[in-house]
Amino acid sequence: MGSDVLVSQIIHYFQTDSSQYWLYVWQHIYLSGITLVIAMAIALPLGYIGSRIKTVAAFCTAFSQVLRIIPSLALLFLLIPFIGTGMTPALIALVVLALPPLLINTILGFNEVSPLYKEVGTALGMSRQQLRRQIEIPLALPYILNGIKLALVEIIASATLATYIGAGGLGTLIFTGLGLYDMTYVVIGGVSVAILALLSMAGFDFLIRRARRYDEASYSI
Incomplete structure (x- = not known):
């Protein structure tokens, strides 16, 4: 297929099926957003606890290393006999894949907070809650945000595989194109996923x- 033909077919798709395309985009964003919120609700408190308790940190690190070696597609298929198809198994699989960068970066962020800042805060009469809210969290925030960024990019990329179990999203276009040997759908789906990932990173x-x-x-001493 020539590039001119491909471009014309892409234009034709958007002229005739733009509503369907935006439905796939919304499904992809919705699935990714819910996954990220659930993963953050699990990983951020656990990561904070891990930064204070070494045994928890060791468990989180080992757990994250195990999760990283599990292929996302394999995890999706492993869940089907127990949960079936649809949104729920896709959410579980994506949450599991999002946990490692969130856990590791949260632990790293809080561990990187210099004890000097805490000593200064304590000398100024700050309570433990004030130290956490005004010193620890702001200083750890860049690391936490980096973990969220890495997790979201992983989610957006892996969410394309959720099409296999009926969760929808832009993967529908990619696998439809592969099934029909039509690069138009593959290019539209693949480029759209890449754009979402790049926008998230930026x-x-x-x-x-x-x-x-x-x-x-704020914290230059």
Whole structure:
């Protein structure tokens, strides 16, 4: 298929099926967003606890290493006999895949907070809650945001496989194109997933830079 023909077919698709395309985009974003929220609700508190208790940190590190070697497609198929198909197994599989970067970066972020800042805060009469809210969390935030960024990119990329179990999303276009030997659908789906991932990375990189500048301005000693 020539490039001119491919471009014309892509244009034709958007002219005739744009509503279907945006439905796939919404499904992909919705699945990714819910996954990220659930993974953060699990990983951020556990990561904070791990930064304070070495045995928890060791468990989180070992757990994350195990999760990283499990292929996302294999995990999806392993869940089918127990949960069936649809949104629920896709959510579980994606949450599991998102946990390692969130856990590791949260633990790293809190561990990187210099004891000097805590000593200064304690000398100023701060309570433990104030130390956590005003010193520990702001200083750990760039690392936490980096973990969220890595997790979200992993989720967006892996969510394409959720099509296999009926969860929808942009993977529908990719696998439809592969099944029909039609590169039009593959290109539209693949480029759309790449754009979502790149936008997520750019957005979080901006937030990380802002958080670091704020830390440098506020906590320079």
